[in-house]
Amino acid sequence: MKEVTKNIIKKDAFGLMLGKPVYTNDLAPKDSLIVKILRSPHAFAKIKHIDISEAEKIEGIECILTYKDVPKNPITRAGQGHPEPSPHDWYILDEYVRYVGDEVAIVAGKNENAVTKALKKIKVEYEIFEPVLDFEKAEEHSSIIHPEKEAHSMFEIGFNAPKNIAASYEMQIGDIEEELKKCEVVVKERFYTQAQAHVAFEPHSATSYIDMHGRLVIISSTQVPFHVRRIISEAFDIPIRNIRVIKPRIGGGFGGKQAVHGEPFVAAVTLKTGKPAKLIYTRQEVFESTYRRHCMRFDVTLGATKDGKLKVIDMEGLSDTGAYGEHALTTFMVAGSKTLPLYNKVNAVRFKGKVVYTNTVPAGAYRGYGAIQANFALESALDILSQKLGIDPVELRKKNMMNEGETSPIFKIMGEGREGAEMIIKSCKLNECIEEGMKLIGWKEKYPRIKVSETKVRGVGMAIAMQGSGIANIDMASAILKLNDDGSFNLLIGATDLGTGSDTILAQMAAEILNVSTENIIVYSSDTDLTPFDTGAYASSTTYVSGHAVQLAAEKMKKLIIKEGAKKLEIPEEKADFDGEFIYEKDGNKRVSLKELATVLYYTENQKQLVADASYVGKESPPPYMAGFAEVEVDIETGKVKLINYVGVVDCGVTINPNLAKVQIEGGIVQGIGMALFEDVKYTQNGKLLTNNLMNYKIPSRMDIGNIIVKFVESYEPSGPFGAKSVGEIGIDTPPAAIANAIYNAVGVRITQLPITPEKILNAIK
Incomplete structure (x- = not known):
């Protein structure tokens, strides 16, 4: 290899370092109208009346648009394959508002001061409803979040608007109940994962103008320009041929930009006025009015023999999609399809559950995409089982995990929103990943714990994970x-x-x-x-x-x-x-x-x-694999956790650019650490987001993450270009379970609800 497998500098590196104008806001036409959104102060309400007369009188205001001024075509904002597996339940503007931060009106003017003044002058009369804020009570709640008749699912998989269900899914192989009766050891546990904000440093941004041919041009910080073009076409009844979408440099996305966000609003202004327009989200708007991770609950049942042969995996989940059903079904299905094949030797496996609407910030795509939530539950349950059996958790996994040349029926049964693709695993170096990770963390010397002082104990824990490489037969x-x-x-x-x-x-x-x-x-x-x-x-x-x-x-x-x-x-x-x-x-x-x-x-x-x-x-989606190992120090007087070392050993096939691959894994690990220990999304009792800024929403800094060690095992995927598999998501999956397992090994308390805070640990110890 002369170019592949080499650490070649990114093509945009020097331009970015020199501060060249490359982002959406840099490229917006200089005479762009400033667009801002009037947002709902209520979690669930119906707009009875909007008075924009005073706002329109402000000098510099060009247009104010309400739900009466834009087409009412139900769409999904999710940038996914067509036909979309997400429900069509969103409108450019609607008479219903479904979360604090939902769009009420679009205001465009010649300068920011004028637009800000106009927002304050708009008078809105609401009919306020009782919001659905607890996703565990959503199905039986008296409020129906999507009463509109136009809302529909393209696939009709479990969509039930009167029950606040955006999607549901169930699959089963074998007889769960009969196989559990034969098992000598059974583990049953419930796990919760929280919502998580993406915190990409560039906020969501979009600008639009009409070109010389009368076509709508949108420049957007998006992950999915072709999907954006199609969705805008559908929302405004404009032929695709009359729309152009350009993606410049992006300052991070992590899944949060796998959708339309500001694009419909600038498009509406440009189509109304004929003038260029731009909308740059504030950090508060990014938190309150874009996407967050689906919080999920999983009930996990494992059955095994005394010698550690796993016979049954039964997982029942509940997922919170927030106000709209974007990525509802697919994230939930990935929670099963990207975890259950790890343990492919069971006699019976079941995965089922529901995705419900709540009057909270919409959930969407986020790196790990359901797999990280289920991985935390399954890999934590595996450690509980290892403790019951008295078997080293590493050995338990080795005895039951996927190996090269094997397969799983789940590959065929579960895709993303539809059936998957059969696949024989041609490259799987999980065993090598585990062996190398054990050496790097010092597993044999440190497992399960080392007492550092009278008040501090160190423990090690581990987890394994798999992801995919694109969506087979779709991407x-x-x-x-x-x-x-x-x-x-x-x-x-x-x-x-x-x-x-x-x-x-x-x-x-x-x-x-x-x-x-x-x-x-x-x-x-x-x-x-x-x-x-x-x-x-x-x-x-x-x-x-x-x-x-x-x-x-x-x-x-x-x-x-x-x-x-x-x-x-x-x-x-x-x-x-x-x-x-x-x-x-x-x-x-x-x-x-x-x-x-x-x-x-x-x-x-x-x-x-x-x-x-x-x-x-792709006709298949070969998984990359990872073994993650955490070493933590727990203060038993305060419950404080200090992450000492995190080791990630990865099989992603041939690394096309090893340095860029390493950076991807390191970034994913840090986000996984954030989810495990720091990040949480909190609301008031009325549904107002409290963690809507970087002072209140804690992401880990370099001081919080200890020593991160990343290594790649030698691997070659025959179906991949130059032997490569994916590397973008796999790094994020293992930290929550590995850290939870390390904390248990250190101080003997099992935390089943993320994030793992000092308060939870101290209460559990006491």
């Missing part, structure tokens, strides 16, 4: 390669770089095939007019799915170069080859440089543009 990516007249190449891709470096690794793949330097690949991505289709950056799909498309396009380009070079050299095509610099005669002395060939092709001889394109849809 599609495409790529175009164009040869320039100096011998360089343009790579046009719909794939969306969120700061992950996907532009760079895809260029590395193309360069490897063409045997040229990555510097010779000029990347342009994520513009629905100029780049080919790609479903977007989610489901850990870019390296595997988009990478395949790039690889195929590069192979086509290489053949085209050889074909045209052979013509130039006047030799048969089969006698020519290309080494990245020259097209040459295999058994002779004739050769022509790529630069010379490109020049004559475009200016003098056999003139033609060389363009290669390719598309790819």
